[in-house]
Amino acid sequence: MSSPTHTWSMCSFGLLYALLASLLLSGCGAVEKDKRSVGLQAATNGYQSALRWGYYETAYGFVHPDLRKDKPLPPLLNGLRLTGYDVVQPPTLQDKDSATQIVAIEYLYEDRQVVKRLSDRQLWRWDEKLDSWWLQSGLPNFD
Numbered sequence: 001m002s003s004p005t006h007t008w009s010m011c012s013f014g015l016l017y018a019l020l021a022s023l024l025l026s027g028c029g030a031v032e033k034d035k036r037s038v039g040l041q042a043a044t045n046g047y048q049s050a051l052r053w054g055y056y057e058t059a060y061g062f063v064h065p066d067l068r069k070d071k072p073l074p075p076l077l078n079g080l081r082l083t084g085y086d087v088v089q090p091p092t093l094q095d096k097d098s099a100t101q102i103v104a105i106e107y108l109y110e111d112r113q114v115v116k117r118l119s120d121r122q123l124w125r126w127d128e129k130l131d132s133w134w135l136q137s138g139l140p141n142f143d
Contacts, residue, residue, distance in 0.1 A: 036126060036133075040091050040099055043124065043133040048103075052085050056139075064125070064134035076142050079110045088119070097126040099133075105140055118142070 043062060050059035056077040060068065084106030091101045101122045108115045123137040 036096065037093070040093075040124060040126075040133050043135075044091050044101055044122070047122075047135060048085055048087075051105075052082055054081065056080070060139060062135045063138055064127070064136055065130075067136070067138060074139060077139075080107060080142055081110055082107045083115060084117075091124065097128075098136075099124045107142060116143075 047059055047062040050056070050062070057073055060073050082105060084104070086104045087101065088104050089100070089102040091099045093099045101124065103120050103122065104117060105120055106115055106117050118140055120140040121137065122135060124133050125136045126132075127134055
């Protein structure tokens with residue numbers, strides 16, 4: 001027969017073990033969230049940089065592969081030059097798998113020399129299988 005002290009110490013040990021396990025699991029969740037947040041920032045920065053420097057094929061590469069399948073680079077990008085790209089609302093996580101960002105883009109076509117402005121609401125989604133953020137909303141509608 002076990003003594004009350006022994007039973008209490010066994011319960012305390014079990015409680016301590018459960019507490020440590022829950023702390024470790026919640027810590028892993030925080031690490032995963034930080035990893036996704038850093039990945040999202042890297043994806044949005046890379047996309048911005050590709051657009052700003054006119055690397056439209058690279059920018060198109062940020063669009064989810066399923067949305068690009070059998071679709072060439074849009075011809076509207078020929079002769080396009082961005083003159084401004086301002087983040088109005090930085091990436092905001094909607095849930096663990098999606099985020100939005102709003103940017104203001106100024107652009108012109110070299111043959112027209114008329115500066116236009118558009119607001120681009122970007123929807124980014126996390127793909128678990130590909131372990132990456134992808135632009136779900138597609139390239140901006142330059143006209």
